[in-house]
Amino acid sequence: MLTYQGKSVFGGIAIGKIRVYRKNAQTVKRVRVEDPQREMERFLAAKETAAAQLKSLYDKACREVGEDNAAIFEIHQMMLDDADYLESIENIIKNQSLGAEYAVAATGENFAQMFASMDDAYMQARAADVKDISERLLRILSGREEEQDGGGEPMILAAEDLAPSETVQLDKSKVLAFVTVKGSANSHTAILARTMNIPAIIGADLPLTDESDGKTAVVDGFSGKIYVDPEPELLKEMQARLAQEKEKKRLLQTLKGKENVTLDGKRIQVYANIGNSRDLALVLSNDAGGIGLFRSEFLYLERDTFPTEEEQFVIYKQVAETMAGKKVIIRTLDIGADKQADYFGLAHEENPAMGLRAIRLCLTRPEIFKTQLRALFRAAAFGNLSVMYPMITSVAEMRKIQAVVQQVTEELTADGVPFMVPEQGIMIETPAAVMISDLLAKEAAFFSIGTNDLSQYTMAIDRQNPSLDDFFEPHSEAVLRMIQMTVENGHKEGIWVGICGELGADLDLTQTFLKMGVDELSVSPGRVLPLRQVIRQTDTRKL
Numbered sequence: 001m002l003t004y005q006g007k008s009v010f011g012g013i014a015i016g017k018i019r020v021y022r023k024n025a026q027t028v029k030r031v032r033v034e035d036p037q038r039e040m041e042r043f044l045a046a047k048e049t050a051a052a053q054l055k056s057l058y059d060k061a062c063r064e065v066g067e068d069n070a071a072i073f074e075i076h077q078m079m080l081d082d083a084d085y086l087e088s089i090e091n092i093i094k095n096q097s098l099g100a101e102y103a104v105a106a107t108g109e110n111f112a113q114m115f116a117s118m119d120d121a122y123m124q125a126r127a128a129d130v131k132d133i134s135e136r137l138l139r140i141l142s143g144r145e146e147e148q149d150g151g152g153e154p155m156i157l158a159a160e161d162l163a164p165s166e167t168v169q170l171d172k173s174k175v176l177a178f179v180t181v182k183g184s185a186n187s188h189t190a191i192l193a194r195t196m197n198i199p200a201i202i203g204a205d206l207p208l209t210d211e212s213d214g215k216t217a218v219v220d221g222f223s224g225k226i227y228v229d230p231e232p233e234l235l236k237e238m239q240a241r242l243a244q245e246k247e248k249k250r251l252l253q254t255l256k257g258k259e260n261v262t263l264d265g266k267r268i269q270v271y272a273n274i275g276n277s278r279d280l281a282l283v284l285s286n287d288a289g290g291i292g293l294f295r296s297e298f299l300y301l302e303r304d305t306f307p308t309e310e311e312q313f314v315i316y317k318q319v320a321e322t323m324a325g326k327k328v329i330i331r332t333l334d335i336g337a338d339k340q341a342d343y344f345g346l347a348h349e350e351n352p353a354m355g356l357r358a359i360r361l362c363l364t365r366p367e368i369f370k371t372q373l374r375a376l377f378r379a380a381a382f383g384n385l386s387v388m389y390p391m392i393t394s395v396a397e398m399r400k401i402q403a404v405v406q407q408v409t410e411e412l413t414a415d416g417v418p419f420m421v422p423e424q425g426i427m428i429e430t431p432a433a434v435m436i437s438d439l440l441a442k443e444a445a446f447f448s449i450g451t452n453d454l455s456q457y458t459m460a461i462d463r464q465n466p467s468l469d470d471f472f473e474p475h476s477e478a479v480l481r482m483i484q485m486t487v488e489n490g491h492k493e494g495i496w497v498g499i500c501g502e503l504g505a506d507l508d509l510t511q512t513f514l515k516m517g518v519d520e521l522s523v524s525p526g527r528v529l530p531l532r533q534v535i536r537q538t539d540t541r542k543l
């Protein structure tokens with residue numbers, strides 16, 4: 001047994017095989033090729049290999065699980081020969097001179113979406129199959145071994161680091177835990193692990209080589225330890241702890257349907273943070289009262305081109321409708337800093353955290369901003385939707401935003417499209433916004449405090465830089481005073497004030513926030529019920 005150490009960013013126990021994530025292996029870039037004919041040949045060769053693999057899988061499954069259960073591989077073989085599917089791939093390679101990987105990935109995605117949107121349940125189920133064959137082709141094209149996927153079984157994902165654009169593209173149902181060599185506690189990978197409610201360790205000294213790949217391991221997200229090839233005794237102990245964890249989760253389920261109210265009758269809203277409409281199931285299963293932060297930039301990060309107004313509208317509408325009258329706060333695009341998408345064509349910056357990001361980018365590129373606002377305003381008619389603007393530092397920015405809102409309103413009216421302008425709030429995540437929160441409170445319907453960035457800018461600690469973790473004070477008095485000040489200034493103007501940064505889920509601070517009069521906490525879905533438990537055990541008269 002080999003033991004490695006890292007820093008825990010989310011507790012929990014995971015037992016499974018390690019999969020070493022190899023950079024660029026999972027993301028497909030849109031690259032131009034000189035010789036489309038050669039790309040076509042590469043594709044056809046990969047298709048032949050895929051057909052042979054599927055044939056042998058079919059034969060093996062027939063022997064082991066019977067013909068009925070093996071039929072799926074027959075369907076995959078048929079899909080691989082589907083004329084429309086092949087024509088689309090050929091068209092992208094030949095007419096657009098793009099690489100075979102891109103042609104397969106784009107076609108797979110398009111066909112999967114098409115199947116998923118059909119009314120027929122049988123056809124909907126084909127979406128997963130077309131994705132499956134496309135992934136098989138991609139694995140073959142990129143020379144990745146099939147075993148890297150562990151035959152579809154969930155794995156402990158070990159990586160150097162994961163960019164937000166990479167994590168959004170992972171098949172989350174296949175990840176038991178995250179272990180990264182780099183990364184920092186407030187990085188978006190850590191946030192993702194919390195959303196998924198799975199153990200996560202950063203700064204681990206685990207070697208990302210064949211030595212670790214495919215080995216059985218235990219991840220102890222509480223102590224930050226990773227045990228590779230665990231000894232039987234340790235394995236037994238960890239299996240028992242895993243069972244206890246499951247039991248704790250089960251007990252928390254009894255809090256479902258209960259109110260977030262203290263023993264002395266103080267109520268607070270507990271909402272969930274999401275990055276995608278796929279997270280909705282987690283929001284509902286954890287009984288969140290609404291969505292306090294939908295990081296809309298994740299829609300942009302998982303693609304190679306700008307999402308259209310229609311594509312965004314469909315997603316926002318789906319979220320608003322699914323939440324059925326509960327509050328849904330969608331944050332407008334917060335791209336920039338660590339959240340980069342190549343197709344935005346952003347210039348390299350020396351200091352991206354303080355660069356052209358979030359609202360600054362939206363005000364600089366109004367065509368992008370207006371497309372999103374149009375989609376949001378159209379979707380607002382389908383539920384209880386609010387929008388909020390990130391990285392605000394001045395009243396002047398709010399005025400500029402309102403000018404764009406006015407333009408969008410006029411354009412939608414002229415187009416005769418049904419819409420409504422929803423409630424608009426702002427994120428308080430810069431010290432500047434805190435200091436003028438009395439003025440900003442006159443411009444906004446609510447405040448949501450982004451403690452991740454507020455901590456970064458207040459303590460001057462880059463949230464992406466792991467070597468500064470020792471200087472990072474999670475309960476910084478400076479940040480707590482800023483929260484207090486924001487709450488007071490918001491309340492003076494009669495608006496509600498919430499927290500949507502990671503600090504909102506810190507159970508050691510729940511009582512402090514209740515005492516301050518914070519109106520809402522928006523946390524990863526898996527943190528809703530533990531937070532409810534603490535709220536219900538608190539008596540604010542005794543604080």
Ligand code: PEP
Pocket residue numbers: 293295334429449450451452453454500501502
């Ligand atoms: C924050 O900064 O606290 C926040 C909620 O936004 P993000 O983490 O996406 O920057």
Ligand code: MG
Pocket residue numbers: 390429450452453
């Ligand atoms: Mg932020």
